[in-house]
Amino acid sequence: MEEWDEVEVPNNVKDIFVEMKNTAELMVDLAYSAALFREKEIAEEVLELEEYLDILNYNLMVRAVLAARNIREAEQITSILQMARSIDDISNAAADLAKMVIEEKLHRLITEVIMESEETIGRVMVSPDSYLVGKSLEELDIPTNTGVWVVAIRRGKRWIFDPDEDMKLMPGDIIIGRGTRTALDYLKEIARGIIKVMPNG
Amino acid sequence: MEEWDEVEVPNNVKDIFVEMKNTAELMVDLAYSAALFREKEIAEEVLELEEYLDILNYNLMVRAVLAARNIREAEQITSILQMARSIDDISNAAADLAKMVIEEKLHRLITEVIMESEETIGRVMVSPDSYLVGKSLEELDIPTNTGVWVVAIRRGKRWIFDPDEDMKLMPGDIIIGRGTRTALDYLKEIARGIIKVMPNG
Numbered sequence: 284m285e286e287w288d289e290v291e292v293p294n295n296v297k298d299i300f301v302e303m304k305n306t307a308e309l310m311v312d313l314a315y316s317a318a319l320f321r322e323k324e325i326a327e328e329v330l331e332l333e334e335y336l337d338i339l340n341y342n343l344m345v346r347a348v349l350a351a352r353n354i355r356e357a358e359q360i361t362s363i364l365q366m367a368r369s370i371d372d373i374s375n376a377a378a379d380l381a382k383m384v385i386e387e388k389l390h391r392l393i394t395e396v397i398m399e400s401e402e403t404i405g406r407v408m409v410s411p412d413s414y415l416v417g418k419s420l421e422e423l424d425i426p427t428n429t430g431v432w433v434v435a436i437r438r439g440k441r442w443i444f445d446p447d448e449d450m451k452l453m454p455g456d457i458i459i460g461r462g463t464r465t466a467l468d469y470l471k472e473i474a475r476g477i478i479k480v481m482p483n484g
Numbered sequence: 485m486e487e488w489d490e491v492e493v494p495n496n497v498k499d500i501f502v503e504m505k506n507t508a509e510l511m512v513d514l515a516y517s518a519a520l521f522r523e524k525e526i527a528e529e530v531l532e533l534e535e536y537l538d539i540l541n542y543n544l545m546v547r548a549v550l551a552a553r554n555i556r557e558a559e560q561i562t563s564i565l566q567m568a569r570s571i572d573d574i575s576n577a578a579a580d581l582a583k584m585v586i587e588e589k590l591h592r593l594i595t596e597v598i599m600e601s602e603e604t605i606g607r608v609m610v611s612p613d614s615y616l617v618g619k620s621l622e623e624l625d626i627p628t629n630t631g632v633w634v635v636a637i638r639r640g641k642r643w644i645f646d647p648d649e650d651m652k653l654m655p656g657d658i659i660i661g662r663g664t665r666t667a668l669d670y671l672k673e674i675a676r677g678i679i680k681v682m683p684n685g
Contacts, residue, residue, distance in 0.1 A: 301597050304598075304601045308602070360591060366584075372573045372577050375573070376574055392497065392501065393563060396505055396567075427670050430629070466628040
């Protein structure tokens, strides 16, 4: 837990709330990635994010409760607390899945279900002659240009979760992404250097 | 409930499970859409999907429990039941949000949070001179080509939720989509006829 003692929590209710929603969604993507590739390191990250989310949730609740000045406001603020609880439920579901990955208790069916969903998870390796090499995630805008949401990147032995927009891709990087099979295949062709341009590149 | 009496449930555990995951994810997208646009019809659809998901969940549990023949199998099948419960939790969270939309108990902050998340929801109107007109969702492959996941389409007074791939877009159609702000803006330019081609069109 100590590592979160110094953690910076956004200052206002809205920013905490946005951070909670983004974090829970990242946790779900990472949990599915961990399950699909049996990657315990990714599963561990999900559990760390769960602790971070608990801190955000606590801070949100304190601020939200303080803000109510009359019955009508209190009712509406209840909707904030309820949605925060829903986000927390979603993050707990992700953490449960991550724990099953760590304990090696996953039925192979779970992997198949993740692979056959409308939106799935894929792993894409960046080849030296790909258009992606040397460009930042901001320049590339992979979500708009390929339909793939970048969940994490593996560089050598290191995982980069929820990478910053100024991160530049390098040959050998492994992108974990979420999208349809077609979108993931399309990104693969760009990453392999088979497709030489990006739509808006 | 009657309308689900005749509902077809897929025949094997995997297909039921995939259908559950897809349905829960659709419910979340629809719940956020309902909250953002204060659309009670969309919220009602979320509640109907929740009933459908309960039926799927029951069928999955019966089949999964039947499949266990020894302790090791029973342990692994427990992971299926646990993930099914997680999916059910996520669908309940979506239903809670939908209920708040119907009861008009949403704090405006919830709308702001949905709008400012990394992935958000947008509404895009198809203009008569857009490239999209007359083409099927399959041909267009909007997710790969623009990064926008199509959640629902409004045609006249009718909502089409989770539209089929062979559906052709018409002028005046309103697409509800999920994606980054950049991706949604890009689709808007195509829908308005400002951008005349699709990347892979």
